[in-house]
Amino acid sequence: MAQDTAQQPPSAPATPARALLPSILPALAIGVLASLLLLLVEGAAEQLQHVLWQNLPDALGVGRYSVLWMMVMLTMTGVLVGLVVWKVPGHAGPDPATMGLDARVLPPVVLPGLLVATALMLAGGPSLGPENPIIAVNVAVVFWLGHRFRPQAPGAVWVMLAEAATIGALFGTPVAAALLISEALAGRQTKGPLWDSVFTPLVAAAAGSMTTTLVAHPSFDMHLPPFGQPGWDDLLAAMVVASVGALLGMCGVYVFPYVHGAFARLRHPMLILPAGGVVLGLLAALGGHLTLFKGLDEVAELAADPDGWTAGQFATMTVVKMAALVVAATSGFRGGRIFPAVFVGSALGLTAHALVSDVHPAVGVATGVLGVLLAITRQGWVSLFVAAVLVSSPSIIALLCIASLPAWLLVTGRPQMQLRADGTSVR
Structure with a gap:
């Protein structure tokens, strides 16, 4: 053991403060x-x-x-x-x-x-x-x-x-x-x-x-009903909702290159972007005005009344927002995919709460956001962080860490929601 330790290369020295100060x-x-x-x-x-x-x-x-x-x-x-x-x-x-x-x-x-x-x-x-x-x-x-x-x-x-x-x-x-x-x-x-x-x-x-x-003065806290100590039912709900969110996100990931290819056939930006706008308008007519924009203000409106919509309405908004995200990102609109993904995950979590009242809204929202973000961003720490700050409950962090494990197994090694220059998915 001593010989093995002696053969290990010495670790690099820490940077002195005088090198960091400038x-x-x-x-x-x-x-x-x-x-x-x-x-x-x-x-x-x-x-x-x-x-x-x-x-x-x-x-x-x-x-x-x-x-x-x-x-x-x-x-x-x-x-x-x-x-x-x-x-x-x-x-x-x-x-x-x-x-x-x-x-x-x-x-x-x-x-x-x-x-x-x-x-x-x-x-x-x-x-x-x-x-x-x-x-x-x-x-x-x-x-x-x-x-x-x-x-x-x-x-x-x-x-x-x-x-x-x-x-x-x-x-x-x-x-x-x-x-x-x-x-x-x-x-x-x-x-x-x-x-x-x-x-x-x-x-x-x-x-x-x-x-x-x-x-x-921004705030990501959605002011959902407070969440106390987690139980076994919360653990089960967290793992299921996060996994469903990951699968939903992967559906968007897999259709991403095909939708991009369909718009690319129009060849000119004055055809591609207006066509994307028309499709987004049709999706908005189906999902309602809450499925517009980047989604943070709209998520706050949903969270203010978790029981204000039926499971079918929440599910419709979830699917429409995911479709709108894919269409907007593939038809040339300049923007990122994290914030609308937060809406998708939140609506999914509220769908779970509407279907099964025992699913706490905070658990549903946080784990839904976690699963969707893991699929779309492939950034584990950022997905955990965003999901946690939406709820602002320390007791939910352990649930999120456990729920991230099956969700990560569903997304790791698979295509990402980003394309190479030739139109193929980044892996």
Whole structure:
């Protein structure tokens, strides 16, 4: 035993404090910048949404969420985003179906069009969130600024700081960024303790989250009925709902490349995006206005009255939102898939509660979100984190950890909801 221990290579020394101190100020600046850019885009989109979905239909005497207005608005959103993709320099970046949270560095010419397309999408109603394009924009901006002011630093450093800062800003807490970075570093050989590697990104994430919190006061707590100590029935419900959520998410994953291929046959963005808008309008007519937009405000409305809809209505919204997510992401709308997936999982959990009243709403929502996010993002820690913060009950964390095991077995090693340039699924 002593001989084996002697033959092991010595572990890398920890990074001294004097080496970490110079990185704190740039990381703080990056966190603030990332948050302010996110808030600027979301604020502009909210103002435009208010005009499009309240002021304009009221002035025209049309119902705000009538089938006619939803069809008009989603189709016109497709037309406007199509114009940006077609005519604006940079064409609003690469195909969004090929993008994930790990953003590539885009040339600066792409960024204005990508920001405009994202704001139009957020305001117009397609079922996508801001995460993927905002991360891509922040990565490009930080990468350019980093190379300009500190060219000796590796480019990967700026990418990691921008991603961490944006994730912290998106979720209003640096914990999600720390978990995501730790997961990314797990497959790499890092020098020294893991905490040395995540120290600077955590500073950026903390600055981003604090800026968002101080300016916008976000909250992910859905204020569901309080959940006490878990029992055996809660454990069974958690495992079943999480597994069903994973299977539902995988249904979306498996049809993803086929729906993308169908829209790609139209070849031109002025055909693809308006066609996507028409399909989204039809889905909204089927699922109702709560299946529009990125979904966080709509989830809060569902959670405010868990018994306010029937199981059939919850199930319809679940399936429609999943279909809308797939259509929006494959037809060229610029956006991310995490936030609408949260709606899908929440509606699924409330469906379970409506079918079986013994399924606690908090257990159903948290485990439904967990299963769907595991399938769509393939990010275990982030899925656990998002599911936990929606409920804000420490006693549910153990249930989530156990429920993640069968759900993970259903999704690991299978295709992901992201495509390569040739249209095949990333595995």
